[in-house]
Amino acid sequence: MEPARVVLWSSSCVCLSLTILVIFCVCCLVQRNKTPIIYYTNLLIATVIQICTMMMMVSKPDDRKISNTSSLVFYCAVMANLYFKVCIALERYLFIACPLLDCIRQTQGSVLLCVLVWALCIVSIPPATVLQQYFRLICFTLLPGLPFIYCLIGILQALPAATAVPTEEKRRIAGTLVLLLLNYFLIVLPTTIFYILIVSLHYHFDTDIPDIVLTLSLLSPFVDLTLFFFMRKGPIDKLLACLCCCSMDSPAADVASDHQSG
Numbered sequence: 001m002e003p004a005r006v007v008l009w010s011s012s013c014v015c016l017s018l019t020i021l022v023i024f025c026v027c028c029l030v031q032r033n034k035t036p037i038i039y040y041t042n043l044l045i046a047t048v049i050q051i052c053t054m055m056m057m058v059s060k061p062d063d064r065k066i067s068n069t070s071s072l073v074f075y076c077a078v079m080a081n082l083y084f085k086v087c088i089a090l091e092r093y094l095f096i097a098c099p100l101l102d103c104i105r106q107t108q109g110s111v112l113l114c115v116l117v118w119a120l121c122i123v124s125i126p127p128a129t130v131l132q133q134y135f136r137l138i139c140f141t142l143l144p145g146l147p148f149i150y151c152l153i154g155i156l157q158a159l160p161a162a163t164a165v166p167t168e169e170k171r172r173i174a175g176t177l178v179l180l181l182l183n184y185f186l187i188v189l190p191t192t193i194f195y196i197l198i199v200s201l202h203y204h205f206d207t208d209i210p211d212i213v214l215t216l217s218l219l220s221p222f223v224d225l226t227l228f229f230f231m232r233k234g235p236i237d238k239l240l241a242c243l244c245c246c247s248m249d250s251p252a253a254d255v256a257s258d259h260q261s262g
Contacts, residue, residue, distance in 0.1 A: 008058055008218065015221045016051045019044050022228050038110040039087040040227060042117070046081035047221045050074060054217065072126045079140055080121045081224070082188055085180050086144045087113060088227070092173045093151040096165065097158040141192045148184050152177040168233065171240040176230045183223045191216040 023044045026037060053074040087104070094101055103109045128136040155177050159170050229236040 009055065011218045012051050012055050015218070015225070016048065018225055019047050019051070019221060022225055023048075026228060026231070036088045036091040036105075036110070037231075038107070038114060039084050039091060040231065042114045043081055043084035043088070043224060043227075046077045046084060047224050049077035050081060051221060053077060072129055075129055075137065076121045076125045078188075078192055079125050080117055082141070082144055082184070082192075083117045083121070084114070085184070086147050087117065089148055089151040089177060089180050092176055093154050093158075096162045096170070096173060097154050099162075099164075138193060141189060144184060145189070148177075148181045152181050168240075172230045172236065175236070175240050176227065179223070179226065179230070183220065187216050187220045187223065191220065 023041060026041055026044070053070040056070045057074065091104055094104065104113055124140070125137070128134070128140075155174055159174065162170065165173075
C-alpha cells in the first residue's frame with residue numbers, strides 16, 4: 001500500500017471515529033434550545049457519508065461500478081454538508097440580526113429545512129453527475145459563497161446592537177461565521193472543483209495538485225468537528241476573547257460603562 005493511501009486511511013478512520021463520537025456528544029451535551037443542533041447533526045451525518053464513500057473510492061479505484069456509485073453518494077454528501085453549513089450561518093445570523101424571525105430556529109422549521117436540503121441534493125446532484133452536467137455541480141458549489149459573505153458582514157454590523165446576547169455568545173457566533181467562510185473558500189470550494197476535474201472528468205495533473213486536493217479533503221471533516229467547540233462554553237471563549245478585535249458591546253453599554261467609571 002502506498003504511503004499516501006496509508007495516511008488517507010489513518011486520517012479517515014480517526015476522523016470517522018471522532019465524528020461519530022461528536023454526534024453522540026452533541027445530542028447529549030449541547031443545549032438544544034440555544035444552538036443549531038439539528039443542522040449540525042445533519043452536517044456531521046453528511047461528513048460520515050462523505051468519509052465512507054471516499055474510503056470506498058480509494059480502496060477499489062479500478063472497480064468502475066463501485067467508483068461511480070461512490071462518486072454519486074460522495075457528491076450528494078459534500079453538497080449536503082455544504083448547504084447545512086449555510087443553514088448554520090443563516091441561523092446564527094437571524095439569531096442576532098432578526099431574533100423575531102425564528103422560523104428556521106424552531107424544531108419544525110429546522111426539520112423541514114433539513115429534509116429539503118437532503119431532497120435537493122438527492123434529486124439534483126446524481127442526475128447532474130450521470131448526465132455529466134458538471135457546470136451545474138460547480139454552480140451548486142458556488143451558490144453558498146454569497147450567503148456566507150452576507151451573513152458574516154451582517155453579523156459584524158448587528159453584534160453591537162444585540163444587547164440581550166452575552167458577549168461570549170457573540171464571540172462564538174462571530175467565530176462560527178469566520179470559520180465557515182474560511183472553510184468554504186480555502187477548503188470546500190477548491191476541493192469540490194478539483195474532485196470534479198479529477199474523479200468525474202478523469203483529468204490528469206502533472207503536478208502535486210492531486211496531493212493537495214487529498215490533503216484538503218482530509219482537513220475538511222476536521223474543520224467540521226471544530227464547530228462543536230463553538231456550540232458550547234469552554235476554552236474556546238478565552239481564545240476568542242484574545243483574537244476578537246471588534247466591539248461586541250452596544251454603544252449604550254459603552255456609554256453606561258463610561259458613566260460609571262466617571
